[in-house]
Amino acid sequence: MEPLLRVENIRKTYGKSNAAYTALENISFDIQKGEFVGIMGPSGAGKSTLLNLLATIDSPTEGKIYMNNTSIHDMKEDALADFRRENLGFIFQDYNLLDSLTVKENILLPLAIAKTPAKQINNLVTQIASVFGIGDLLGKYPYQLSGGQKQRTAAARALVTEPMMILADEPTGALDSKSATDLLVSLSNLNENNNSTILMVTHDAYAASFCRRIIFIKDGTLSTEIYRGDKTRKAFFQEILEVLATIGGEVDDVI
Template sequence: MQPLLKVNNVNKTYGKGTQVFKALQNISFTVDEGEFIGVMGPSGAGKSTLLNVLATIDNPTSGDIFIGSDNVAKMKDKALADFRRDHLGFIFQDYNLLDSLTVRENIVLPLAIAKTPVKEIDERVNRIAETFGIKDLLSKYPYQISGGQKQRTASSRALVTTPKIIFADEPTGALDSKSATDLLESLSRLNETEQSTIMMVTHDAYAASFCQRIIFIQDGKLSKEVMRGTQTRKQFFQQILQVLASIGGEVNDVI
């Protein structure tokens, strides 16, 4: 079976001449469909740069990024915008909800842009709202709900189009511990029941312990990889802490 995401020798550099900064260096790995992957490492290691390049928000300086059979690193702007809209989902630390729209209307937005039939829209919105526990909030506006509920709304919006892969950048960064746990449990449940493929950048070992596999990045290079396997989440959490300590990660920055 072909991997869903295949990254080959990706590099990202900024500047010219003697002022060149190598943000990513010869990054290569694969992600299978249905995996829940975490990306971790010290501050400035290149985590968010990697996510932005893979998510087509930024372009690599060189290398190939295949999502399915499409090499998004070689796509032109128009084709890339269409691919991003049709196949990718994004969850960010900032919720990016539209205050003038209800929770339901925020979730519906990408489906409306894709001209999805009304009946299908209703079915999808109800299903995803139930998964994230916000079905009773659909008629409310963002200013009427909590930060955790806003993030679950943003996550529902990202996932309602059933994207090939979901990219999440520090999705629990602005949440309290209970709201973070609620979101992570919802994402984990979606991954297990719908085989959703999720790649999440996080500095938080607690959040990372919900993943199946963690890729560690250091100085723009892949430094280590660990698998949860048959470990409990608590055991995996301890293993992640040990790796972060060995590579200089933010061990003291966990919930």
């Protein structure tokens, strides 16, 4: 099966000559449609740099990134902007909700930009709000929401367009444990029930234990990867902790 995402020999260098710094070196991996993959590693390992490359926010110095066999960084800027809007969904630690819009209006914003018919918009918003358990909050404004409710609204907005891939950057970083669990359960259910493809960068072993595969990065290179397989989430959590302890950094706060 052809992978949804193919990363080939990525290298990313900042600066020039003696001041050059290589953030990523010889990074290669594939992600199949329907996978839930976590990216972890010590501080400065290159996780955020990698996510920026996959999000098309930055470009690699060398190597190629393919999505559905399309080399995304060979596109012209207008085509790349269209590709990003139509195929990628983003969930960040900061909610980035518009305070002047209701929950429903925040969620439907990307659909309105894409000129989706009104009836279809209502159906899609209702469906995604149900998935994240915020159907009764659609008429409220962000200032009336808890942190967890804001993050689930932001996640619903990212997913309402049914993107080809969801990129999540520390999505539970600002949440309490219950709100974090609610979000992770929702993402896990989407992955299992809708075959949604999710790539999540996280420092939190608990959050990572909801993934099905973890790719570990150290010093800008791939260190190792582990699969959950038939393990319980608790057993996978312990395995993640063991790997983090091996590759360095504080186990309870590996960024």
